[in-house]
Amino acid sequence: MIQGKTRIVRELEKIVGPNAVIHTEEELRVYECDGATIFRALPDMVVLPATTHQVAEIVKVCHREQIYFVPRGAGTGLSGGALASQGGIIIGLNRMIRILETDVPNQRAVVESGVVNVWLAQKISGDGYYYAPDPASQTACTIGGNVAENAGGVHTPKYGVTTNHVLGLEVVLPNGETVEIGGKVLDPPGYDLVGVFVGSEGTFAIATTVTVRILHKPEAVKTLMGIFHNIEDASNAVSGIVARGIIPACLEMMDKLSIQAVEKWAKAGYPMDAGAVLLVELDGPKAEVEALADLVVEVFQAQRVREVRVAKNDEERELLWKGRKAALAAMGQIRPDCYLQDAVIPRTKLPIILKEIEELSQEYGLPVANVFHAGDGNLHPFILYDGRYEEEIRKAVELGARIMNRCVEMGGSITGEHGVGLEKQDFMPLMYTEDDLEAMMKVKCAFNPDQILNPGKIFPTSKSCVEVGQHKRDRIRYEPHRIEKEGLAQRF
């Protein structure tokens, strides 16, 4: 609970106006959770600034009063990052929605962080350009949120994730100071603050404007679907595509359970008895796309593909994508609730992990459907359960943990694009040692020394910035052996 809440509400209203401060419980409910609905926390208030200056003024109040605050975009995040999990103020950036500049000759755009991802694409489409990162929530999620989470999407095998496209930021530090880092021009001198900021899940500072790279649209796009008898063949086809040096724009896979759910729901024309479906999108110069498509079909055939469908026009392309896009909605038919996992494995391990997930699914008695970014080994097991039964919730969470464990054991990662947030902080030690985490903490503390910004996220244990690096020297300093100390022997 914030001390002197009424006084602070009044002060914030002076900064942003009375209709931009939310403090009644009914209205605050909207901000109680994000896309990871299993986590809930009611903020003390929500402020909706419209300018960087207002953000800075709000943050100065928080800093002065040492009130926790959390930035929030559209709230579509999937790891609980945009929750005021320890109370305090949510700073919603949904009124910072101006596209400040589109500089087509220099292939750059500058947007406020509340701009919705797809708006930018729409704005520059007429000039023949687009913004590559396209998370599934792109019609709702904000570019500021994408920066926080280092959002991915389906075009990542060829075009990378958000970090590969963000070049500059204007940020408000937790002391209220506004700083510009990076910019439109490449290779600014100094540490790559922008690089380490992207994916910091709103724990460094609040990004208020974002400078991004925009790309010229490719000459040609070709979408192919391979329908396979079983998941092993489809997995091997993924490895085959990668091994041939083909870099598809997208390479998505759906397993049997997903195909059946999706087909019942969306009628995209998938055979109900198919073992797996691969969706491949190739883009680039026309001649290259044609050549690559032939190679992909060859790889498919080598894996006994049952059927290959090639979209001849946009309409057919949409149809091929229809099933993929309907996946999440379709899962509701199987079980009312869904716990979406996001672990990553080296691509060649796909057949192994998918088999293990199948076994785990049987062991726990919960259906698991797989619809995922095969091209970069980013799994999305949909663990399906019924939230009315405590036992099923427990099982779903445990099953998810088992999958993460196995992925890390195979050299992978616990999250490919959804972030750690509240969801996976306890799993951080699977991948990182205490020293690894401490190095990360040091960067955080350089930005956010009081940790009033977005506390209690990412790290498994909370440590103050004063504690970070404290006992370190004792631990690793050269220790003379006891026999040296006692003068029994000398090392030098």
Add this chain to the structure above:
Amino acid sequence: MAHTEWIHALEKVVGADHVISGSEAGTFAVDGKVPQAVVFPSTVEETSSVMAIASEAALKTIPWGAGSQMALGAIPARVDLVVALKHLNHLVDHEWGDMTATVQGGMRLEDFQQALGQHQQYLPLDPPFADQATVGGLLATNASGPRRLFYGTARDLLIAITVVHADGTVTKGGAKVVKNVTGYDMNKLYIGSLGTLGIIAEATFRVYSRIAWEKTWLAPFLTLDHAEEAIAQIMDSSLVPNALELLDKAAARRVTNRASIGWTDGQYALAASVESVAEEAVDTQIEEIGRISRKVGSPGGNLLHDEPHHTFWREVRDITPGTNGTAPRHLRAVLKGGVLISKVADAFRVGEEEAKAQGLDICIVAEAGSGIVRYYVSAEDRSLQQFVEGTVSTVERIRSTCEAQEGSLIILEADAALKTRIDVWGPVKGLKLMQGIKERFDPRQTLNPGRFVGGI
């Protein structure tokens, strides 16, 4: 700790034959400052122990890869110890099916490429002197080359890293998968940090397959205006060259001469390299690039493929200052500017003008599609003082032009005499945050003190 004590401590860790001191250490001088000792660890553990000793003995320590880029950076505050990484040079793994590979920091890029080549894969980084540079060194300096246009730079290729910190702590960041958002992206922090935060002990990269077909269209231009228009049109098209390089007249003459390509002097050159799995895709793009070039005034052009293509790009990459690369070392400087893509030609103009005004020789080469401009400044027969005066003025002029366009200019290589006169890095945004990071990573200023931005 007394001098002999820490030398013995180091010998104990790496063996007496892996520590040199006294006059032998002279070849490891940085900006003329000779270290008291040079130590050659062979493992990550040894490197960690070496740093624990260095930190304990308060030794100002400089990591050293192949030494090919040691001229980068401001003059170090003090040099006690050089940690030379040439024995930390093993390939840790090459998961060719996953297209990832892990190397130790002291491995030469060329050796790494050879290992990857066994599976027709490679790391698409082509920095200057790629045949000497070590992987750790090129990461620490964020070195890049022409292919960055398509493949990006180290920040787009590095997926995991192991670092030995100033106090000997070993940490890792990232994972051996191409997509990962677990925790902060520590890879980015170390790239280009010039060894001020830690020693890069291991690095894991996303690697690529060699592509079957690659050709270059080399278009001559009589004026910068025409070249500028060609760049703009190529960039604003669906063409996907993997490199687009603009060379001034001097650079064009030298590179074509060395690569034995027929060339008429007095012309700028715009080189566009295109690759594809399909020869037809290369040819249609090359044709289109040729058509655009001719349309805006290019009087001809050369198609390069196979050996001449490779030689050409190697020569572009390895340009050194001086008309024949013969200028005395102290009369050379290499500058790197970053500008908006549309201002590359302007960056050439200001460089040409200023060098002429100062009576200096200059070669200018740009990654035109990325807005990265390299200036190779030299003089054959001037006094050091004259050269320094002229170069300082040149740097100031070009720097102010770059900055006016939201860019920057750094000095990649110069004699210490020049570095005492002008900040090699120029102004830096977010410096306070950078200092805060350095303070937390290396509170005793052990690593590379004074060489990086803002006195870091």
